[in-house]
Amino acid sequence: MTSDIDLGGPRKPTTRTREGGARSHTKSRNRANFIQRWALLGVWVVLIIVFSVIEPNTFLSMQNFQSLLGSQAILLLLTLGLMVPLTTGDFDLSIGSVLSLSAMVVAVLNAQHHWPVGLAVLVGIAIGLVVGLVNATLTVALRIDSLIATLGMGTVAAGITLWVSDSQTISGVSDALINAVVGFRLFGIPIEFYYGLIVCVALWYVFDHTSLGRRMLFTGRGRKVARLSGVNVSRIRFGALVTSGVLASVSGLLYAGTSGAANPGAGEPLLLPAFAAVFLGSTAISSGRFNPWGTFIAVYFLSSGITGLQLLGVSSFVQNLFYGGALIIAVVFAQLARRRHARNDED
Amino acid sequence: MRHVLSVEHASKHFGGVIALDDVSFDVQAGEVHALLGQNGSGKSTLIKCLSGYHSPEPGWRLTINGTKIERPLHPGEFRQLGMSFVHQDLGLVPSLSITENLRAGVIVAGGLSRIRWREQYRIAKALLDEFEIDIDPRDAVETLRPVDRALIALVRAVDELRRWKGSAGAAEGGVLFLDEVTAVLDRAGKNRVGALVRRIVADGAGVVVVSHDLKEMVDVANRITMLRDGSLIATVDAAEYENPSGIESLIELMTGNRRDNGAINVERRATPPGDRVVAAISDLTGSLARKFSAELHEGEVLAVTGLVGAGWEEIPALLFGARRAEAGTLTLDGETFDVARMSPGNAISHGIGLVPANRQEDGVVSDLSVRANVSLPVLSTFMAKGRLVAREERARIRAVLDGYRVVPPDPELEIQALSGGNQQKAVVAKWLNIKPRLLLLQDPTQGVDVSARERIQDIVWRAARAGMAVLYASANYEEVAAVADRVIVVSDGVITTEIVGADITEDAVTAACLRGAPSGLEEVA
Ligand SMILES: Nc1ncnc2c1ncn2[C@@H]1O[C@H](COP(=O)(O)OP(=O)(O)O)[C@@H](O)[C@H]1O
Ligand SMILES: [Mg+2]
Numbered sequence: 001m002t003s004d005i006d007l008g009g010p011r012k013p014t015t016r017t018r019e020g021g022a023r024s025h026t027k028s029r030n031r032a033n034f035i036q037r038w039a040l041l042g043v044w045v046v047l048i049i050v051f052s053v054i055e056p057n058t059f060l061s062m063q064n065f066q067s068l069l070g071s072q073a074i075l076l077l078l079t080l081g082l083m084v085p086l087t088t089g090d091f092d093l094s095i096g097s098v099l100s101l102s103a104m105v106v107a108v109l110n111a112q113h114h115w116p117v118g119l120a121v122l123v124g125i126a127i128g129l130v131v132g133l134v135n136a137t138l139t140v141a142l143r144i145d146s147l148i149a150t151l152g153m154g155t156v157a158a159g160i161t162l163w164v165s166d167s168q169t170i171s172g173v174s175d176a177l178i179n180a181v182v183g184f185r186l187f188g189i190p191i192e193f194y195y196g197l198i199v200c201v202a203l204w205y206v207f208d209h210t211s212l213g214r215r216m217l218f219t220g221r222g223r224k225v226a227r228l229s230g231v232n233v234s235r236i237r238f239g240a241l242v243t244s245g246v247l248a249s250v251s252g253l254l255y256a257g258t259s260g261a262a263n264p265g266a267g268e269p270l271l272l273p274a275f276a277a278v279f280l281g282s283t284a285i286s287s288g289r290f291n292p293w294g295t296f297i298a299v300y301f302l303s304s305g306i307t308g309l310q311l312l313g314v315s316s317f318v319q320n321l322f323y324g325g326a327l328i329i330a331v332v333f334a335q336l337a338r339r340r341h342a343r344n345d346e347d
Numbered sequence: 348m349r350h351v352l353s354v355e356h357a358s359k360h361f362g363g364v365i366a367l368d369d370v371s372f373d374v375q376a377g378e379v380h381a382l383l384g385q386n387g388s389g390k391s392t393l394i395k396c397l398s399g400y401h402s403p404e405p406g407w408r409l410t411i412n413g414t415k416i417e418r419p420l421h422p423g424e425f426r427q428l429g430m431s432f433v434h435q436d437l438g439l440v441p442s443l444s445i446t447e448n449l450r451a452g453v454i455v456a457g458g459l460s461r462i463r464w465r466e467q468y469r470i471a472k473a474l475l476d477e478f479e480i481d482i483d484p485r486d487a488v489e490t491l492r493p494v495d496r497a498l499i500a501l502v503r504a505v506d507e508l509r510r511w512k513g514s515a516g517a518a519e520g521g522v523l524f525l526d527e528v529t530a531v532l533d534r535a536g537k538n539r540v541g542a543l544v545r546r547i548v549a550d551g552a553g554v555v556v557v558s559h560d561l562k563e564m565v566d567v568a569n570r571i572t573m574l575r576d577g578s579l580i581a582t583v584d585a586a587e588y589e590n591p592s593g594i595e596s597l598i599e600l601m602t603g604n605r606r607d608n609g610a611i612n613v614e615r616r617a618t619p620p621g622d623r624v625v626a627a628i629s630d631l632t633g634s635l636a637r638k639f640s641a642e643l644h645e646g647e648v649l650a651v652t653g654l655v656g657a658g659w660e661e662i663p664a665l666l667f668g669a670r671r672a673e674a675g676t677l678t679l680d681g682e683t684f685d686v687a688r689m690s691p692g693n694a695i696s697h698g699i700g701l702v703p704a705n706r707q708e709d710g711v712v713s714d715l716s717v718r719a720n721v722s723l724p725v726l727s728t729f730m731a732k733g734r735l736v737a738r739e740e741r742a743r744i745r746a747v748l749d750g751y752r753v754v755p756p757d758p759e760l761e762i763q764a765l766s767g768g769n770q771q772k773a774v775v776a777k778w779l780n781i782k783p784r785l786l787l788l789q790d791p792t793q794g795v796d797v798s799a800r801e802r803i804q805d806i807v808w809r810a811a812r813a814g815m816a817v818l819y820a821s822a823n824y825e826e827v828a829a830v831a832d833r834v835i836v837v838s839d840g841v842i843t844t845e846i847v848g849a850d851i852t853e854d855a856v857t858a859a860c861l862r863g864a865p866s867g868l869e870e871v872a
Contacts, residue, residue, distance in 0.1 A: 210733070211727055225720075225723075228691050
């Protein structure tokens with residue numbers, strides 16, 4: 001294609017004139033926006049109260065909370081990574097497999113080949129970097145749909161995981177890594193939670209307080225507008241896919257450190273929860289945008305719900321119901337909100 | 348001769364606007380009939396009454412292939428009556444093959460019965476062979492050149508008419524309507540389509556063509572019906588205009604030789620632009636424009652215009668790097684750039700701004716705030732110590748919105764909450780806010796109401812006089828006459844006319860565009 005721009009010329013009349021209107025709606029719209037911003041947080045609090053009343057001894061216990069915050073840090077980090085390319089308009093379906101692969105490589109190098117754990121960790125991160133680079137090259141330079149490119153790369157990564165592990169769970173990861181991930185506690189919460197928190201704060205800073213964040217937003221929402229405004233959209237999309245690859249591999253390290261072992265199928269079941277949480281998170285805080293704090297709340301809202309239900313004795317199929325349902329409901333909500341805006345603009 | 352189509356007393360009102368006023372005309376079997384008139388003269392409205400898209404006012408009478416009708420047509424009814432329509436967008440599905448496009452009607456009607464692909468290919472091939480179109484019917488339409496796409500759309504319409512003939516048992520007849528189908532084609536393409544049109548009428552059909560290319564119409568048509576402001580002016584024999592002064596006479600017939608609208612820009616022209624050359628474009632070549640060269644002076648509004656598809660419309664996008672140029676240079680305050688290697692980011696950093704034609708696609712992200720939309724190209728100026736200073740951004744953008752009278756001047760509203768005119772003002776403000784040395788505009792008032800249109804013209808004109816150079820590309824000749832200090836007319840990709848100062852009137856611009864190749868007016872080497 002030689003052109004990225006419509007040259008104009010005749011087309012069906014699109015004139016829409018509407019003055020007034022905008023202001024009379026502001027008040028009710030402000031209230032609606034407020035409710036939407038904080039609804040997810042509110043529902044999370046209600047959920048905690050309900051489970052605490054029903055299961056005061058188990059759910060309400062401090063220990064339960066602390067372990068919940070710690071163990072979900074893996075999903076949090078994976079989800080925050082996914083949020084980055086989604087913001088710039090690309091999918092990354094390879095993150096689950098990258099998690100498995102990086103955890104497995106660390107376990108194999110460290111436990112089986114006795115590499116120093118530091119070196120094994122670097123190789124684990126390098127794997128996320130490489131997968132991210134390949135994803136980005138396929139998507140941005142070769143213009144392959146990100147859905148297809150990352151689906152393919154994810155499957156390749158899953159294959160390599162099975163190959164290097166011989167389809168076995170590999171245990172015996174060095175205590176140094178375990179200590180670095182769950183060895184310390186701050187306010188009773190394992191240190192890995194704070195890793196997730198740091199990434200969350202960093203992304204919030206970039207998204208909300210830098211011009212890079214704004215350019216990422218425009219790249220995802222209106223690629224042509226961004227390009228015509230001087231944004232280097234290729235570089236931004238490239239960077240976003242590399243970021244999600246690296247963060248997925250870091251969450252693989254957390255996984256290896258948390259369990260002291262690597263399981264070849266560790267990451268794939270987290271792909272859907274990650275999508276559910278990002279989309280659900282986009283209905284909160286900065287409503288209508290993928291945003292770190294909404295994502296943070298969504299991850300813990302979903303896992304609290306599941307933990308509570310499991311304590312009630314509901315069997316494990318509930319997890320699928322919960323995550324799948326949340327994804328669909330989140331997307332429906334986002335769509336309805338968009339339509340409400342559109343309707344307001346027509347009258 | 349027998350007519351295949353006759354329309355009597357067709358009128359159409361839109362609220363208070365009379366778009367079509369008691370128009371009558373007829374088409375003979377075997378005739379190519381051109382429908383001419385300036386933009387807004389009612390050609391498309393007339394055609395849409397015949398396709399059943401619009402309901403004409405009561406009192407019209409339509410005789411089509413022997414059937415008399417005095418009521419509005421139902422949508423889709425035109426098929427049973429033996430009419431077929433091709434519009435500028437051609438109505439082809441680019442990703443499907445030529446065969447699938449050509450045979451769409453038959454294939455879709457087949458329901459669950461097996462499609463005999465080999466037979467469909469054979470039929471498609473036979474059709475292409477018959478009209479001497481040398482393309483493989485298995486190719487996807489998107490791989491075709493524009494001219495071949497137009498030919499395919501025409502062949503499909505002809506095929507539909509034949510099927511109608513078969514089912515109606517008619518020996519001849521059928522009417523094909525072509526509304527600005529050749530607008531984006533070059534001269535050779537237009538000739539190719541013209542040749543196909545002549546073949547179509549050979550077996551007794553009638554063809555009605557709309558085009559602004561007068562040469563093309565005189566060449567291909569038997570008769571010409573001229574509309575002006577919704578009224579019928581005359582139906583004439585095309586042969587009478589096949590002489591050197593024929594085109595001039597047609598232009599006169601079309602514009603009615605009004606000579607009273609030259610005063611629009613008098614106040615503005617009282618303050619002439621400067622002499623210093625700010626930007627020099629040299630040998631710019633794109634996919635339509637060839638070797639375009641021009642100089643822009645400090646404070647000057649230079650308009651580039653022409654018929655749709657003539658090549659002028661790509662010039663802003665080429666200069667900005669939004670569309671890949673084949674060759675050309677741009678010299679800005681003494682610094683020379685290779686336009687073929689320009690990118691938007693590059694252009695902006697050298698002080699070039701582009702207001703794009705399609706606001707929805709290229710101009711704004713409609714569900715983001717006015718502030719975010721307007722500040723995007725200057726975001727880095729709001730960064731301090733690695734942080735975007737939101738307060739400063741908000742204050743600055745509010746001042747910009749106030750300055751350009753964007754209503755309401757609330758930077759936090761989603762930009763889609765603004766009227767089209769105010770959105771466009773915000774887009775113009777966004778680009779003026781980068782303080783460009785050269786501002787490029789592409790049809791900047793498209794889909795904008797009249798008051799906002801005047802406001803935008805005024806903003807652009809004032810900004811120019813404040814010291815920048817402005818290149819204004821538009822096919823709205825009235826607007827061009829109102830805003831430009833100088834007008835360059837492009838026909839078939841090359842500059843044919845330059846109009847300066849007090850000679851710029853809507854009619855002069857219109858005439859120069861219609862005339863195409865220079866005859867009479869000074870030629871620009
Ligand atoms: N749907 C519509 N609503 C209101 N006015 C219309 C509509 N369609 C066309 N018009 C007006 O009717 C007149 C004739 O337009 P049109 O038939 O499109 O002209 P042409 O095809 O000759 O350029 C113009 O003044 C135009 O603004
Ligand atoms: Mg028209």
